[in-house]
Amino acid sequence: MATDEYIEDVFVVNRWILRCAGLWFPDSKSKLIQIPYKIYAVVVFLFVNVYFTSTEFLSLFYTYKNLYDFIKNVNFFLTHFMGAVKVTFWFFKGHVLRRLMATLESPEFHYEGCEDFAPAEIWAKYRKIGFKYTLGFLMLAHMTLSSSYLPPLITATFSPPPYGNGSASPFYHRLPYFSWMPFTHLTPGAYLLALGYQAGPMFSYAYSIVGMDTLFMNIMNFIAAHLTILQGAFMTNKSRVEGGEEDALVVRTRMNHEMKKNCRHLQTVLSVCEDLENVHRFLTLGQATATLFILCTCLYLISTTPADSKQFYAEMVYMVAMGFQLYLYCWFGNEVTLQASEMPTYIWKADWFDCDHSFKKNMIFTMTRMKKPIYMTVGKFAPLTLQTFVTVSVLTCGTSAIRELFQIIKTSYSIFAVIKNTSI
Incomplete structure (x- = not known):
């Protein structure tokens, strides 16, 4: 029986997004690639995550008298501050996430297909799910930024308001949102420069936030994939080791060996869950708290904005994006909990009646262990479920x-x- 072919590099989209954010170095060892990328990564970190985030905090002191602008600036600052926190987290704890990715991609626990059990198809299905949600979140992030920056860019480029005699149209006074600028932007050229100065870091934030969030999401996604494959592996234990006219003793020996492999596999997956929970729980808490505040305040901004204005649609898209961000955390955390909770049922469905004492003891121990729910949590305060x-x-x-x-x-x-x- 041929071993099913598992798809390799299931985190390829996450790696590319993080690479665009300056967080994942290219695989090439060429100095012509490595050195420019290192310069790019340093510039992005210093200009975007250190300098620009600091200026956004400074902008809060310029807008506190205007409630609408102040709340909008607080929302952007919280979003981008969490992005900077995630970048810092990656520098200190990224090696843990990379190790977990390598463990989940390891071929050590690949299985052969049997009857209705097709592990390679399950693997491909979860890879497709990861791609869909990752690219969907990236697209939503681009929509959020485009809804804010495309209208003024199109207006300033193709239908610029009049400028002359030292006076500028009110159009040039306002950017998509207020931020401290090291230069004035009251002329058409300066306004376009200000748009680029503001939008550049925004897109960088988008890639770092989407990259880190979807990486966390996809690790949970493939934990669920491993649990789903394990369900079938436990249930088809006997079918996969039978090969014809073997003696019953030989079959039982093979089943015991396969059961031990399944138990080691399950222990590895649970260890990945524990490590991910330990390293990410406080980051999840910070993101969930920030998102809840942003969703509430976005509701206020939408309620005070005319429904036929460009700002209304920009705020709507932003609120949807923030809600979708939290939805990803909850959906995939719930998948881990759900698949783990169903494990005892699949173990019980194994053809175990004529197995020896060792096999049945491993079954009971494993089923007892899986009665304890497996949760990813929000800082240990609440389970991350749907x-x-x-x-x-x-x-x-x-x-x-x-x-x-x-x-x-x-x-x-x-x-x-x-x-x-x-x-x-």
Whole structure:
């Protein structure tokens, strides 16, 4: 029986996005590639994550008297500050994530297909899911930036407002959002330069944020893939080791060997879960807290913006992007929990009736271990699941999900009401 061909390099899209952000060095050993990339990475880190993030914080002091601009600047600052935190996190803890990626991509625990068990197809399915959500989030990030920067860019390029006699149209006074500038932008040329000065770091933030978030997402995605493959591996243990007219003792010996391999595989996957949880939980807490605040304040900004204005659609796209960011965390965290919770059922479905004591003991130990839920958490405060985010969670988790959903809606509305009242 031929071994199924697993697709290699399942994190290829994540690597390319991080490479665009200056966080993943090219594979080539050529100095003509390595040296320019190192210069690019240093410039991006110093200019975008250090200098520009600092100027965004400084901008808060210029806008605190205007509630709309102040809230918008706080939202952008929180988003980009979390991006800078993720870049810093990568420099200190990136080696842990790279090790986890290598473990998940390792061919050590590849299986042969049998009957309805097709591990290579499962692997390809999860790879496709990872690609779809990664590219979808990247596209949404581009839509968010384009909705803010394309309209003024098109206007300033093809239909520039009049400028003359030392006076400028009000158009040149405002950028997509207020930020401290080292130069004035009251002329058409200076305005286009200011747009580029502001948009450049925005796209850099987008790639670092999308790269780091989708990497975390995809690691959880392939943890779920391994758990799904393990379900089939446990269930088809006997079918995969039988080869014809072997003696029953030979079959039992092979089944014991296969069971031990499955248990080692499961222990490796659980170790990956634990390491990912330990290294990422506080970053997840920071992102979830920032996103909840941003979603609430975006609701306020949308409520105070005319529905037919460009700003309204820009705010809507931004709010959708932030919601989708948190959705990715919850969806794939929920997948890990769900696949782990179903493991005992698949172990029980194995043809174990005529197996020896050693096989049955390993079964019982493994099933007992998997009764303890596997969760990715938000800083150990709450499990990272889909209970409060999608309708399907109501079907899988029961009425508690509805109560939690209404509690979050109530909390969000309370924050929104407080902000709304301050503007009266």
